[in-house]
Amino acid sequence: MESHTSKTEQYIESLISPRTGLLKEMEQKANEERVPIMEPAGMESLLQFLMLHRARKVLEIGTAIGYSSLRLADRLPDAQIVTVERDTERAAQAAVYHERARADDRIRIIEGDALETEAEVSKHGPYDALFIDAAKGQYERFFELYEPMVRQGGIIFSDNILFKGYVAGEEEPDKKRIRTMVTRLQEYNERRMQDERFTSMIYPVGDGLMVSIKK
Numbered sequence: 001m002e003s004h005t006s007k008t009e010q011y012i013e014s015l016i017s018p019r020t021g022l023l024k025e026m027e028q029k030a031n032e033e034r035v036p037i038m039e040p041a042g043m044e045s046l047l048q049f050l051m052l053h054r055a056r057k058v059l060e061i062g063t064a065i066g067y068s069s070l071r072l073a074d075r076l077p078d079a080q081i082v083t084v085e086r087d088t089e090r091a092a093q094a095a096v097y098h099e100r101a102r103a104d105d106r107i108r109i110i111e112g113d114a115l116e117t118e119a120e121v122s123k124h125g126p127y128d129a130l131f132i133d134a135a136k137g138q139y140e141r142f143f144e145l146y147e148p149m150v151r152q153g154g155i156i157f158s159d160n161i162l163f164k165g166y167v168a169g170e171e172e173p174d175k176k177r178i179r180t181m182v183t184r185l186q187e188y189n190e191r192r193m194q195d196e197r198f199t200s201m202i203y204p205v206g207d208g209l210m211v212s213i214k215k
Helices: 007-015 021-033 040-053 067-075 088-100 118-122 136-149 176-194
Strands: 057-061 080-085 107-111 127-132 150-159 198-203 209-214
Touching (some): 040 067, 040 127, 040 150, 040 209, 057 136, 067 107, 088 107, 118 136, 136 150, 136 176, 176 209
Parallel strands (some): 127 150
């Protein structure tokens, strides 16, 4: 769980209660195997928004080892969560964690590339909330595919939207692949903020979290 936080964010994160048990185990695994999971402040912000929104059905794009979906299930005990993961091994790991947490009856993993699973995902909608946390270069496509499944008044979250400070120009990426990703994120941010169908705001917590409310 790589951190790119300021002293202020580090202070805030120091006040967040540490996770225990299975969640702590998952954080350690993510750190050891360099599996991307949300940073604590970003995760807590997401959870609070969802609690305020009283989301009952949530779609997540990007399961990884199932950390975020399990946090959602834990904080939203009445919610059903559908999550999409293209990596077979990670999807299998997530399924094991969900079962160990006895949350597998409320979390449905759809295995496959999110660019190709639209038909299967739509069977379980509509959704109160959409959480995009997968390949950053594909955020626009994910949004186009899955935004129509979010009900009016629903909420869409996009994580890693500031991507280590690169998107806001705090640092200059030194690799072409990173520069391309940053450009796509900048374009995505501009489109979302200018899209009159939504009320959007970028919150500088974690790696950047955009919240878009569907009018």
